[in-house]
Amino acid sequence: MKRYLQRMWGLAAVGLWVAGAATAGTLDQTDGTFCDWRLSGPVAEGDLQAVSGMATDPGGTTLCLDSNGGDLVEGLAILSNVRNRNIRTRVLPGQTCTGACALIFLGGATVDGAGLVRFPHREIWAGARLGFSGAGRSIDRALDVVEGLFAIKVTEEQGHRLLEDHLFLQILRHRGAEPYVIDTVGDAYLSNIPVMGVAAPARIEPRHVVNICDAVYLRHRLHDGTAGPLDTDFMSTAHSISNLRRNRIAPVQGAVARDGDVVQGYAGPYWAGSKYWKRECYVTIRPADVAAYGGENAALGITGIAVEFRDYGGQDRDTATFDPVAWQAPTRLVGAYDVPPLLMYPFHARLDDLPVSPDAAAARAEGGPALPPPPPGFARFDGMDMAGGDLGREAAGNGEACMAICKATPGCDGATFDRWNGICFLKDVSRSTRALSAHPKSDLYVSGSQIDGLQRAATEPVILRRPGKGFFDRPAFYFQGRSFDDCADKCLGSDTCHAFNFVAETGACQVFERPGEYFDRAGSEAGLKMQPL
Secondary structure, eight states, X not given: OHHHHHHHHHHHHHHHHHHHOTTSOEEEEOOOSSOSEEEESOBOTTHHHHHHTOOOOTTOXXXXXXXXXXXXXXXXXXXXXXXXXXXXXXXXXXXXEETHHHHHHHTOEXXXXXXXXXXXXXXXXXXXXXXXXXXXXXXXXXXXXXXXXHHHHTOEETTEESSOHHHHHHHHHOOTTOOEEOOBHHHHHHXXXXXXXXXXXXXXXXXXXXXXXXXXXXXXXXXXXXSSSOOTTOOOHHHHHHHHHHTOSSOOEEEEEEETTEEEEEEEEEEOSSTTOEEEEEEEEOHHHHHHIIIIIHHTTOOSEEEEEEEEOSSOOOGGGOOHHHHHTTOEEEEEEEEOGGGGSOTTOBGGGSOBOTTHHHHHHHHXXXXXXOOOOEEEEEEEEOOEEEEEEEEOSSHHHHXXXXXXXXXXXXXXXXXXXTEEEEEEEEEEOOEEEEEEEEEEEEEGGGGGGOEEOSSOOEEEEEEEEEOOSOOSEEEEOSSHHHHHHHHHTOSSOSEEEEETTTTEEEEESSOOOOEEEEEEEEEEEEOOO
C-alpha cells in the first residue's frame, strides 16, 4: 500500500509539472529491479520542480536516466537536488544520457547505514551511452554552466571527487552535437565513472596485470613527473595507449604468482624519469574483493585491486623468476592506488565488447535493446605515414578536419594528413601495410579498433640534409652538437625527433616533433627524418 500511495502521489506531481511545462522531460515511477524512478526526454525548465517532488525511500532510491540532453543550467540544479537527497543515479544498457542528463548523473549519492556519511553513488552499465558536453552559444548561460561545473569540480566526498579534472576538461572541450562519450575502459577510469555488468576474467594472467599497470601509469602520469593527473593533450584512449607503447624504454613484461586464492602480479619496466632507475608495478588481486566490486562497491567507488609503483635501480628482471617479496625489497615506493577490476581489460577496449556478468541480461531487459556503437576514437601518430590502403584524397585545413572526412567516408578507418600541403589521404587500414614509417610533414590517424595490429616499418630511418634551409617553428627541445652529422645521430636515436635545424654558429640542434614547412634560412641546415615505405 505504501508503494502504491507513493506512486500515485508521484504521478500526480508529475502530471501537474507536465501541465505547466509541456516540452519538459518525463519522470515516471517504475516497478523494475534496477530503477525506482526514470527521467527520460530532454531536460527543460520545470524538471527540477518535478524531481524535487519525487518520493524517496529511506532504504535508498535509484533514479535511472535516459535523456538526450537539454538545459544544462537546469541539469546542474537537479544535480544538487539529487545529491542533497542522496538519490542514486544509474544508466542502464540500451539507454542514453548526454549533456544535461550527464550532469544529473554526477550527483548520484547514498549514505551509510547510520546516515552520517555520504558517498557518491552513480553507475553506468556496459551498453549504456553516457556523454558529456559543454555550454551552448549564449555567453551568460555558458558562464552560468562553467561556474556550476567548477563548483562541483572542487567538491569531494570520502576521497572521491564528483567531477575529475579529466572529465571537467572534456566537458569544456566538447560542445554541441558531439559529446565526450564514456565508451572505453580508459574513459571510465580517467573520469571516475563506475561500470557495471562486466565479468572479471576467469583466470588472472600476466597480460591482465600489464593492462592494470598501463592504465594506472597513464592516469597518474607516472611517466613525466608532472604534478597532477591531467593530460591536456588527451585525444582518445586509443591515442594514449599507442603513445605509451611507442615510448616504452623496453617491452613491458608481466608475471603472476599465486598464494592460495590471492594473485600477486608484476609488470615492468616503465620509464622512471631517470636513466638510473626503472619503474615497476606490483599488483595484489583477491577474488573476494573482485566479487564484491560487482555489487554495491562499484557504484560507491570502493575498488577491488591494490597497485603499487616502485622504482628499482638494479639489474634487468627475469619474469620467469618473479618473487613478490624478494623483488620489492630493494625498491622504493612511488605511489599506491586502489583500482577497479575493469582495468584488467585493455585501456582502449570498448565497454560494449567486454564479457558480461550474470546480471547483465536482466539489466538489458529493463534498459532496452542494444544501441549502435559510436565511432571509435582515433590515435594520432606524429610524424608518421603508412603505405597502401588508399581510398582517395581530400583537401583539409587540419587533422581534425581530416578525421571528420574519414568518419564520413564509408570504409575509412585511417588517414594520413599532410600538414605542409593540407591534403588528407583516406585509408582502409586493413588493406594497408599496417607499418608506421617516419615522415616529418605528416601525421597518421588510425581508428582505435585498428591500433593493435600496427607495427614499425622494417626499414631504417635516414636523415635528409637541406643546406641553407630551416624550420621556423618553436623547437620542442635542444641537443648540443658539433656538426650536422652529430645532430642527425641524436635525432635518429630519439622517437620524438622528426626534424631539426643545425645552427653552425652555436652548434645547437633545434628539435621539432611536428614541424611546419621549411624555408630558406641563412646559417642553418635542416634535417628531415624519413623512412622508406
